Amino acid sequence: MTQGKLPKILKDFLIYLTTITGKSQRTRNEYQYDLVLVFRFLKAVQEDLPTNEIHKVDISDITIDWIKELSLEDLYLFLEYCEVQRQNSAAARARKVATLKSFFKYLKGKRRLIDENIAEELEAPKLGKRKPVYLNMEEATVFIHSIEGRLHSKRDLCMMMFLLNLGIRVTELCSLNLNSIQDRKVTVIGKGNKERTVYLNDACMTALESYLKERHIFKGSGEEPLFVSQKGTRLTRQTVAKIVKKINVAALQRDNLTPHKLRHTSATMMYKAGADIRSLQHILGHSSVATTQIYTHIEDEQIQEVMNNNPFNNLIM
Structure with missing residues (x-):
């Protein structure tokens, strides 16, 4: 559906998301997708149209008066449709609930x-x-060592070292500029345009210094990105994901290894090495410590080892 065919109230909400709350374009697109779907579905139900053709339903005429007639039961009917007919996972349906809550909160609280x-x-x-999926230390070592000898190995190694040592998101990695780095510190722009400063350890500094010696010249306009493609453009998250995939195929062949799983690897290893939860929250850029706490899981093997080392285990009745 093109932007021009969206109802005005939805356009207004989407503009609010990006200009006021600082949501990314990707998040805005997800909200738009969810709300267009719910509007089409509920209009199809009202007009007794087949739900397998809701992509044809025109919602450009939806007004606030139409929305006022909706009920909580309508929203649950939509979620049932998502579960039964679209076979959405619980996580996908939870995202739609979050979208609906945000939209109706905007209508009542802001407007x-x-x-x-x-x-x-x-x-x-x-x-x-x-539990977050991550590489163990041996796998991560094999992953890193396999980069040597690849095309653009200095750049790719530097990116992977940043992902594994700093635990940054792939979008944060791609948005880094040359001037983001001052001495041994890097300024990261996270979700909601929130800034945080992260320390560059020796591994990151060594990889960075090596990469900068053969970095491609930036041929675009605006601020100079840190990581540049062979064509002289800023790398995208999709390109970085493809690079991770190629390294994985050559080194580990783990199922669906992504940049986000390298972030999980970084966070898990830092926690295992003794990082406290508040420091980890700052490093990862989590707004809530509850999000960070997924990394406080303990491996089954560790639990077994603790039980075996219990002094009372040596008692024989």
């Missing part, structure tokens, strides 16, 4: 366009606690 926020009581599906 004063509705008297009742029907999404306030909307419950998200329960998500099972998943």
Whole structure:
């Protein structure tokens, strides 16, 4: 659906997301996708249209009066459709709940366009606690050593060292500029345009100094990016993901290894090495310490070792 066919109230909300709350374009697109889907579905239900053709439903005429007629039951009906017909996972449905809550909160709290926020009581599906997927030290070592001899090895090694040592997001890595680095510190722009400063350890400094000696010339405009493609353009997160995939295929052949899993690897290893949870929260750029706490998991093998080392284990009845 093109931007021109969106209802005005949705356009206004999307502009608010990026200009006021500082959401990224990617997040804005996700909110747009979710809200377009819910509007099309509920309009199809009202007009008794087949739900397998909701992509044809025109929502350009949706107004605040139409939205005022919606109920909490309508939202649950939409979530049921997502689960049963679209076979969305619990995580995908939880994201849609978050989108709806944000949208209706905006309508009531920011715009004063509705008297009742029907999404306030909307419950998200329960998500099972998943341990972060990460590389162990041996796998990470093999991964790093396999970069040597590759095309653009100095650049790729520097990027991988930043991901593994700093635990930064791939979008943060791509947005780094030459002037982001001062001495041994790098300024990272995280979610919501929040800045944080992260220390560069010896491994990062060595990889950086080696890369800068053969860095490609930037041929674009604006601030000079740190990581540049052979064509002289800023690297994108998709390109970095492809680089990680190629290194993985040559070195480990782990299932679906992504830059985000390298971030998990960094965080897990830092925690195992004794990093306290608050320091880790700052390094990773988490707004809530609850997010950081997923890295405080303990391996089953470690639990078994603790139990075996219990002094009472030596008692024989």
